[in-house]
Amino acid sequence: MDRIYLDHASSMLIDPKVLEFAKKYLELEIGNPSSLHSAGLEAKRCVEEARTKIAELINAEEENSIIFTGSATESNNLAIRGTALRNIGKGKSVLASAIEHISVINPMKDLQKNGFTFSQVPVDSTGLIDLEKLKEVINSETIVTSIMYANSEIGTIEPIKEISEIVHEKGQYLHVDATAAAGRIPIDVQKDGIDLLTLSSNDLYGPQGVGALYVKKGVKLQPVVIGGGQERGLRSGTENLFGISGMGEAARLAKLEMVQESSRLTKIRDKLIDEILTIDESYLTGHRTLRLPHHASFRFSHIEGESILLNMDMYNIQVSTGSACSSKTLEPSHVLLAIGLKHEEAHGSMVMTLGKSNNMEQIPMIVKAVKETVERLRKLSPLSTQEVR
């Protein structure tokens, strides 16, 4: 059976148009952007062109606000460590939502070990940030507040503009991890009032191994990786020309195609959600409408997520899960616990993230596979009341 890939939040195939555009930087003799000869200048132009394209995707006020990094994880580290350590005189508090990515939470926990106060703001059962609690917790000592634009495990889109107003009334900087949201919903860092924003190349159908951080003019941060002073001294290291030019082109295409592609995926998503929720004791995780267009996530009672993933793979359909068994720490997803699921409920999660390779015609096959998977695993499960034979 042909592969039906439904794990675009984990990894995506590079867009062939992006590959075609960027592959010259692997094939040709291109200089180092720091060199002053013609080959170096050509490389420099490649980087600057990409920077402009990315600035346009998020409506950054100037292209110099974009810093290239090696990954979204590195961007998150730079945003958090960079602002916290540079502005230590203004306070020693950092703040994040309870559903942030581990690459936001772990740098904050690390700062906590070094004398910072780290607080987490809870979310409701749909994954929306508790704004009242945010108002309570934030204060003038809070150097950086990190809230994601949308969550990759449950698809919920946060009210970033409102959050920005709260953060700027009392605290200092707002960092937004837009890894899951960028290219899928419109992002305007100026209108939204964002100080730092993380982007991932691969999540835009660009090459893996590149990320970017938007840093608003005037935001003070110190580098994490130091050396030759590339990227305004904020991220040293010779530029990854293939990756950077590919990310730039991916951002340009994302801006161009977003409205149409997101509307196409929303229809597939809604059909998928409606069909899957006809299964007994199946539940949507995350918000029903304030939701990423490509995102459908569920939990099923009495069965376990890794088994769901393996069983779906037998139909050549690739999904994801927040089950403990699939994690390195053997703990269920902190996101699912944060929306109030019990451990045994969080174990039964399944996440589907759609992409360009998916279409309406695949829905019947996907739904059939999910129904059969759930039925088979429930027959095996002692928690299920379903008849054994």
Next chain:
Amino acid sequence: MAQVGYSKKVMEHFMNPQNVGVIENADGYGKVGNPVCGDLMEIYIKVKDDKIEDIKFRTFGCGSAIATSSMVTELAKGMHIDEALKITRKDVADELNGLPPKKMHCSNLAADALHEAIEDYKRKKEGKTEPKKDKSATACDDESCHSFADVEEGF
């Protein structure tokens, strides 16, 4: 090269588990694990002349939890109970051509469930009437669930 993912044998048992189900009026019943931890196994045995004549299982859990349950029932079927008590977690994992390191503890409880079922049978045979001790944990602080020293957590 390090093994990636599950062995073929694990996947075979996951996809086609043997001896699934319950035995009505079983001679022995064992239950280990906890849904909170993500693994719960129960094993039913029918014993004749101290030999395991029939054995069935039901499991809530990941791929290795299901595969180890299936494998332990295959190993124990027809065995004398004294021999079956000697089946270890390692035996089960070895028969499946190994398990990923982090699965060796928390998702490899099938041998424990079998031993529970045999102990339950022995208790009944000796005519002891007190209710059997429920070994399934009530919270996820079960040692078996958290003995994963090989897993690195950053912070």
